[in-house]
Amino acid sequence: MTKKTNKPKKPALKFSKGMRKKLMVLFTVLTLCLCALIGRLMYINYTSGEKYEKKVLSMQSYDSVTIPYQRGDILDSKGTVLATSVAVYNVIMDCSVMNATTKVDGEEVKKYVEPTIEALLECFPDLEEEALRKNLEERPDSKYIILKKKLSYDEIQPFINLQEAVDEDENKLNPNIKGVWFEKEYKRIYPFDSMASSVIGFVSSGNVGTIGLENYYNSTLNGINGREYGYLNSDSDFEKTVIAPQDGNTLITTIDANIQSVVENKIKEFNETYKDNYREGDGSANTAVIIMNPNTGEILAMAEYPTFDLNNPRDLTGIMTEEEKEEATSEEILEALNAIWKNYCITETFEPGSVQKPFTLAAGLETGSINANMTFECDGHEVVGGHTINCVNTRGHGLETLEKTLMDSCNDAIMQMTYLIGVPNFSKYQSIFNFGQKTGIDLPGEANTAGLIYTEENMTAVDLATNAFGQNYNATMIQVASAFSSVINGGYYYEPHLVKKIVDANGKTVSTMEPTVLKQTISQGTSDLLKKYLYSTVTDGTAGYAKVDGYSMGGKTGTAEKQPRDEENYLVSFIGFAPYENPELLIYCVVDEPNSEEQDHSYYAQNIVREILEEVLPYMNIYQDEETTGANEGLGITGKDPFYNNTASEE
Numbered sequence: 001m002t003k004k005t006n007k008p009k010k011p012a013l014k015f016s017k018g019m020r021k022k023l024m025v026l027f028t029v030l031t032l033c034l035c036a037l038i039g040r041l042m043y044i045n046y047t048s049g050e051k052y053e054k055k056v057l058s059m060q061s062y063d064s065v066t067i068p069y070q071r072g073d074i075l076d077s078k079g080t081v082l083a084t085s086v087a088v089y090n091v092i093m094d095c096s097v098m099n100a101t102t103k104v105d106g107e108e109v110k111k112y113v114e115p116t117i118e119a120l121l122e123c124f125p126d127l128e129e130e131a132l133r134k135n136l137e138e139r140p141d142s143k144y145i146i147l148k149k150k151l152s153y154d155e156i157q158p159f160i161n162l163q164e165a166v167d168e169d170e171n172k173l174n175p176n177i178k179g180v181w182f183e184k185e186y187k188r189i190y191p192f193d194s195m196a197s198s199v200i201g202f203v204s205s206g207n208v209g210t211i212g213l214e215n216y217y218n219s220t221l222n223g224i225n226g227r228e229y230g231y232l233n234s235d236s237d238f239e240k241t242v243i244a245p246q247d248g249n250t251l252i253t254t255i256d257a258n259i260q261s262v263v264e265n266k267i268k269e270f271n272e273t274y275k276d277n278y279r280e281g282d283g284s285a286n287t288a289v290i291i292m293n294p295n296t297g298e299i300l301a302m303a304e305y306p307t308f309d310l311n312n313p314r315d316l317t318g319i320m321t322e323e324e325k326e327e328a329t330s331e332e333i334l335e336a337l338n339a340i341w342k343n344y345c346i347t348e349t350f351e352p353g354s355v356q357k358p359f360t361l362a363a364g365l366e367t368g369s370i371n372a373n374m375t376f377e378c379d380g381h382e383v384v385g386g387h388t389i390n391c392v393n394t395r396g397h398g399l400e401t402l403e404k405t406l407m408d409s410c411n412d413a414i415m416q417m418t419y420l421i422g423v424p425n426f427s428k429y430q431s432i433f434n435f436g437q438k439t440g441i442d443l444p445g446e447a448n449t450a451g452l453i454y455t456e457e458n459m460t461a462v463d464l465a466t467n468a469f470g471q472n473y474n475a476t477m478i479q480v481a482s483a484f485s486s487v488i489n490g491g492y493y494y495e496p497h498l499v500k501k502i503v504d505a506n507g508k509t510v511s512t513m514e515p516t517v518l519k520q521t522i523s524q525g526t527s528d529l530l531k532k533y534l535y536s537t538v539t540d541g542t543a544g545y546a547k548v549d550g551y552s553m554g555g556k557t558g559t560a561e562k563q564p565r566d567e568e569n570y571l572v573s574f575i576g577f578a579p580y581e582n583p584e585l586l587i588y589c590v591v592d593e594p595n596s597e598e599q600d601h602s603y604y605a606q607n608i609v610r611e612i613l614e615e616v617l618p619y620m621n622i623y624q625d626e627e628t629t630g631a632n633e634g635l636g637i638t639g640k641d642p643f644y645n646n647t648a649s650e651e
Contacts, residue, residue, distance in 0.1 A: 071207050082255070083310075085188050089183065123159040199302050212443060254298035267303055284594050286593075288477060289587065290586075296515040351475075360417065360426070366526055406556065434483055443498065557602035558573040570600045
């Protein structure tokens, strides 16, 4: 008989009340920590998920592809495309894919090589079979070999059609064409070739604006590349993540393509008419025109001659022969390119000549140094500081009022006025009119003329006398045009500008550039008086050849003898406005060294202006406000200025 043994039972695990409380607190703390961790991870994923996703994906060993952004367009004020970017494609060969082997009847076979090479040669006949096979042999693992660059979609479409061809059952007809793909990028094109070339500028490799608006607004026009990442997910399946590119913003400019076209055509006609006329070369060393709205500072047209093709900006044909290009150093080539890329209207300085005279009268009238009732006797010259300075009419104009001084472009009367105005007042108003200072126009390369004008401290009596009629100091076209706008618009100096709005890729407005008044230069009364004088200068004075029949106009001629004086080279100009009462347009034309034996005639600039305005004024819906007389009928680009030339000489 077996004797049972009763083993003692283990006592149940018991926690004291205090211990249970501690365990509950610990469990609660751990739960809260876990919740906090989950919350933190959710927050990081929400705020920085894309950033960390990029980091993780960048560490994967799978390929990623850049998706290029599209650079923003440049449009004229009415929406005409002046610069745009179009999609082009590079043909890329992936040797690693083409060389991949598969088992056929137990053997490793490269079944993609022959069909793919055959397709490439069929669709791109200029490729060489030998070169393709050499790449496959010498670079078998390469994933990126560029076969062709910058092809249009139409050019690559035949190959795509072969790759994607299917039968009635949607089965691929050419499944073994593999290892070729098309890399998308964008090519900058300019639909109007050379129109506004120095204003628009062009793009070098890498979407880098080189000159003009392309350079000044480079970061605005550029976007941000996207990216396509390949990676393995948690199930070890291959997936792709695409981060879309952000396209650049578009510029809506103040330029009117129609006005710009008229201006460029008239400048070209002038230069072709006077080509090789007196010396070998174009009709002038430089011809340039600015048209702007004097009430806003908006530039409607800015043109020059010679110009260049934006779609081929490094073409020096006509500038250098092939032999000269081969022998030229890189510095000489760059110098030649910079010569055609320059924007004469903002980068080049010159002595403006008699277009300065309205500014001199403005300084005198505003300071009370002179008044509208004064007269001055012109005997044909003035002796200043021991120097005899001749008037444009060496026989003398006789008695000159302020109005007649501008009408006759009388240097003698202007110099007599400077005795009353004085150096401090004249120097002060040169600064008020912004001479010696940059205008702030939204273009790169604006010339700094601070060292090219006299200050109160260094201006002598002779300097004052000659500066008063626009000699012995330098300015740029944009400085003169902006200052003159304030003379005729009531005294308001507007910052000149070329972009009025920036929109995003969807057409949504990003920013708007409102007209900016930087200062008031003169009073409304002085402005009205000077407008009247300038009107008389066109109707009955030296600026008659600029007059457009049927339209009221005002303006001033200029003729400046260039340094060195003994070479007798001249820069002639005309600046004017229309209509007289309420100016809607300002035009400034400069002809630098007309190709003529007699350069010193503002007629050349006046004639260009008249021919431009005959087309532009009706286009702008500026209506005729004077009787049509036919006075200018039959005028051509020949003959001689019937008025005095505006040249001064110093003895």
